[in-house]
Amino acid sequence: MKRFLSLLLTLVLFMSGLTNVVNAEDTGASCLVRIEGLSGTIAEDYGNGTTAAEVAIDVLNKKKIHYTGDKNYISEIDNIKSGSLQGGYDGWMSYVKHADGKTVDQSYPYTPVAGDEIVFYYSNKEMNTPFVNSIKFTPDIVKVNEAFTMKFGWKHDIYDSNWNAISTTTPISKVNVKIDNENYVTDDNGQISVKGLHNGKHTYEISGYNKGQPPSVVMDKGSFIIDGETTSGFNYTDSSYDNITKDNNKIDVDINNEVSATSKVLMPISDNWVAMDMQKLGVNSNKDFLENLAQDISYNGLASYSNTDLEKAIIGITAAGYSPYNFEAQNLVEELYNRQLSSFQINDLIFGLDAYNYANIKEKYNINKVDIVNAILNKNLSNSGGWSISGNSVDADITGMAISSLAPYYNSNAMVKSKLDKAVQAISSMENNSGYIGSNNGLTSETLSMVILGLTAIGIDPSQSPFVRQNGNIVTALLSFKGNGGMYKHNLNGSDDYMATEEALRALIALQKLKTSDTYNFYSTNIDASQLPAYDFKLENKDTEYGTKSVMTKAVSNVMKPSKVVKVADEGSKSQVIEANSVIQAETGNDEITINSEDNKIGVILPKDIINIPNGSKLYFSQRYLSSTEASKVINKIPINLKIVGNIFSLNLVLREANGEVSEIHNFKPGKMAKVTVSLKGIKNIDPSKLGAYYFNESKLKWEKVEGSNGVFDNSNSTFTFETPHFTTFAIFEGNISLNKISSKPFNSSNSIFDSTIIICSVLLIIAVVLFVLILGKRGEKVEEKE
Numbered sequence: 001m002k003r004f005l006s007l008l009l010t011l012v013l014f015m016s017g018l019t020n021v022v023n024a025e026d027t028g029a030s031c032l033v034r035i036e037g038l039s040g041t042i043a044e045d046y047g048n049g050t051t052a053a054e055v056a057i058d059v060l061n062k063k064k065i066h067y068t069g070d071k072n073y074i075s076e077i078d079n080i081k082s083g084s085l086q087g088g089y090d091g092w093m094s095y096v097k098h099a100d101g102k103t104v105d106q107s108y109p110y111t112p113v114a115g116d117e118i119v120f121y122y123s124n125k126e127m128n129t130p131f132v133n134s135i136k137f138t139p140d141i142v143k144v145n146e147a148f149t150m151k152f153g154w155k156h157d158i159y160d161s162n163w164n165a166i167s168t169t170t171p172i173s174k175v176n177v178k179i180d181n182e183n184y185v186t187d188d189n190g191q192i193s194v195k196g197l198h199n200g201k202h203t204y205e206i207s208g209y210n211k212g213q214p215p216s217v218v219m220d221k222g223s224f225i226i227d228g229e230t231t232s233g234f235n236y237t238d239s240s241y242d243n244i245t246k247d248n249n250k251i252d253v254d255i256n257n258e259v260s261a262t263s264k265v266l267m268p269i270s271d272n273w274v275a276m277d278m279q280k281l282g283v284n285s286n287k288d289f290l291e292n293l294a295q296d297i298s299y300n301g302l303a304s305y306s307n308t309d310l311e312k313a314i315i316g317i318t319a320a321g322y323s324p325y326n327f328e329a330q331n332l333v334e335e336l337y338n339r340q341l342s343s344f345q346i347n348d349l350i351f352g353l354d355a356y357n358y359a360n361i362k363e364k365y366n367i368n369k370v371d372i373v374n375a376i377l378n379k380n381l382s383n384s385g386g387w388s389i390s391g392n393s394v395d396a397d398i399t400g401m402a403i404s405s406l407a408p409y410y411n412s413n414a415m416v417k418s419k420l421d422k423a424v425q426a427i428s429s430m431e432n433n434s435g436y437i438g439s440n441n442g443l444t445s446e447t448l449s450m451v452i453l454g455l456t457a458i459g460i461d462p463s464q465s466p467f468v469r470q471n472g473n474i475v476t477a478l479l480s481f482k483g484n485g486g487m488y489k490h491n492l493n494g495s496d497d498y499m500a501t502e503e504a505l506r507a508l509i510a511l512q513k514l515k516t517s518d519t520y521n522f523y524s525t526n527i528d529a530s531q532l533p534a535y536d537f538k539l540e541n542k543d544t545e546y547g548t549k550s551v552m553t554k555a556v557s558n559v560m561k562p563s564k565v566v567k568v569a570d571e572g573s574k575s576q577v578i579e580a581n582s583v584i585q586a587e588t589g590n591d592e593i594t595i596n597s598e599d600n601k602i603g604v605i606l607p608k609d610i611i612n613i614p615n616g617s618k619l620y621f622s623q624r625y626l627s628s629t630e631a632s633k634v635i636n637k638i639p640i641n642l643k644i645v646g647n648i649f650s651l652n653l654v655l656r657e658a659n660g661e662v663s664e665i666h667n668f669k670p671g672k673m674a675k676v677t678v679s680l681k682g683i684k685n686i687d688p689s690k691l692g693a694y695y696f697n698e699s700k701l702k703w704e705k706v707e708g709s710n711g712v713f714d715n716s717n718s719t720f721t722f723e724t725p726h727f728t729t730f731a732i733f734e735g736n737i738s739l740n741k742i743s744s745k746p747f748n749s750s751n752s753i754f755d756s757t758i759i760i761c762s763v764l765l766i767i768a769v770v771l772f773v774l775i776l777g778k779r780g781e782k783v784e785e786k787e
Contacts, residue, residue, distance in 0.1 A: 088125030130154035248472025261486035272316025337365035403454030435477030
């Protein structure tokens with residue numbers, strides 16, 4: 001039996017490996033991972049991967065914790081080896097707490113999804129160590145400050161004599177439970193009797209460690225809400241769990257300093273929302289995003305834009321000082337508000353009303369402000385007082401956004417005032433003792449930022465009653481997410497995040513402005529967008545020197561004065577001007593110039609005479625990473641035999657002659673080569689012998705190996721260097737076969753070595769079922785023997 005099981009396991013791993021080859025370009029998702037040991041938590045952090053094990057390995061590597069295994073299975077963690085404690089099937093297992101906070105399971109096969117949380121634990125030899133995925137309250141609607149019971153269970157399948165699956169819930173008995181730091185022990189039925197609790201959010205923690213042996217229950221934690229009116233809701237995710245003893249009162253609150261530090265970080269960033277932030281601060285913003293937007297609109301048309309994308313564009317264009325009525329000869333306002341209101345989701349409605357008020361748009365379109373206000377009110381959860389993206393539970397994030405959107409009508413519309421007052425109460429009831437408020441996305445700084453924007457818009461100070469708690473308030477809670485140098489984090493245990501930082505700046509500006517006014521609605525202005533100047537890309541760049549738009553990448557490099565290195569519109573690229581008459585030689589003292597990307601991940605060495613440069617002409621060089629949209633158009637052309645390593649990037653040369661004519665240069669002078677060095681630092685499991693440089697042949701729509709250079713991998717600094725006789729789109733691939741010997745067809749359902757990944761998944765599923773049945777059969781034999 002063991003030999004047969006081993007054979008099946010080998011086959012499963014082999015088929016999994018084939019699946020990984022087919023999906024080589026998949027970079028996986030970011031998930032929170034917690035690894036439970038025999039006496040406590042070994043590690044907890046965010047990791048990235050395409051399988052649960054790969055995500056855990058990413059965390060273990062960051063924490064420098066010893067492990068044995070690969071992306072398919074981990075057999076040892078922190079010197080605890082599978083089979084070492086009970087000599088059977090005891091070993092490392094995992095389960096998933098899905099992002100909705102309501103579902104916990106051991107689905108197989110499992111592909112990580114952003115927002116999911118993965119728990120690894122050491123199971124007993126029967127592989128039936130319980131974990132919490134069922135919580136029952138008695139009564140269903142728990143009254144505030146009245147005693148109630150909670151029952152903890154493990155919902156799973158058992159099998160009858162005919163191998164029919166029967167769903168059952170096993171009580172989790174004789175284990176420790178902590179409710180808001182109050183200790184309990186479950187009885188034989190998995191129940192505890194809880195004394196009365198206040199209105200709002202509460203936390204639970206369950207554990208059953210057995211020294212040196214697998215636990216009686218996997219340590220877990222989550223949260224639940226009691227309001228006395230609705231069925232007590234719970235959230236299984238770790239991120240919803242907050243240690244209510246955390247004292248945020250100790251956090252120093254200096255809003256002016258926070259605004260100053262955070263705005264300095266964001267000032268160089270070119271983005272719709274950052275433009276609005278800078279407009280609110282009276283600071284000129286980086287308007288490079290307008291060039292990309294203008295090109296994208298010209299290339300794809302407004303009809304391809306979603307409602308939210310149009311709304312963000314209208315706000316960004318207006319904040320940058322241009323008219324959304326005439327942007328690159330397109331009327332974004334007309335396109336958006338002449339659509340059908342039925343196509344607007346709740347977030348579309350909110351941003352649509354924000355855009356109306358921010359740009360002071362005249363109501364002469366199919367959709368007017370009254371329509372949007374009524375639509376938002378109709379989506380209110382009347383029983384619970386707030387709003388939600390989906391479902392019937394209030395989401396604080398979207399509720400804060402709805403409050404700020406409806407704020408201009410708070411004092412003039414009785415229905416709006418009634419709904420917003422109830423929404424404020426709902427948010428207050430969700431705040432815990434440290435000032436934190438969770439949402440459908442867990443505990444994040446963005447939720448607090450949106451709540452602050454909503455409250456300040458109707459004149460409520462989030463640092464005052466009714467939002468003061470024993471260990472802090474909403475403002476100190478937001479400040480607890482501070483990262484480094486003015487940045488903010490998405491999660492308390494996460495890293496600095498630009499989106500979280502930008503939304504935090506909005507909230508900080510609102511708090512700063514509220515000090516000198518009764519209310520402050522961030523999304524209201526006195527700007528009349530209809531009076532702003534039109535934006536025309538060609539006219540805007542008439543008096544400055546700009547490179548041409550690349551046919552393939554649609555990139556525009558901002559070219560300034562000769563021999564200056566400047567940041568270009570696309571993040572991560574740089575531009576260098578090379579003039580005739582040996583300007584390069586005069587500056588560098590040799591016949592070549594070295595240029596490094598802003599993140600130091602790409603370096604290029606160019607001969608000064610790489611092409612013939614007529615007198616009075618200038619040669620512009622740029623390097624950039626492809627955006628996700630651009631990359632998607634060439635990723636699906638990657639042959640199945642190759643795996644991409646690192647990012648796809650483009651190198652470009654543009655010649656501007658003295659008479660103003662501009663042309664893009666692809667091929668160099670005969671015998672001239674540019675040397676390109678790409679950093680692969682941080683990329684794991686690279687086989688240097690299989691690396692190669694490739695370029696995308698635009699005319700043939702396929703990847704081809706760069707001619708004349710196999711490339712060299714430098715182990716000392718993890719870089720790959722190759723030479724090329726031309727510039728275009730490049731990538732580094734890893735594979736067993738040279739590209740000129742393999743099929744140039746991209747992987748799809750009609751030309752892959754398999755008909756479809758569906759076949760592979762089906763085979764894996766069948767094997768998993770057979771394996772599971774065999775294991776259960778063996779366990780059944782043992783049970784019969786005992787009987």
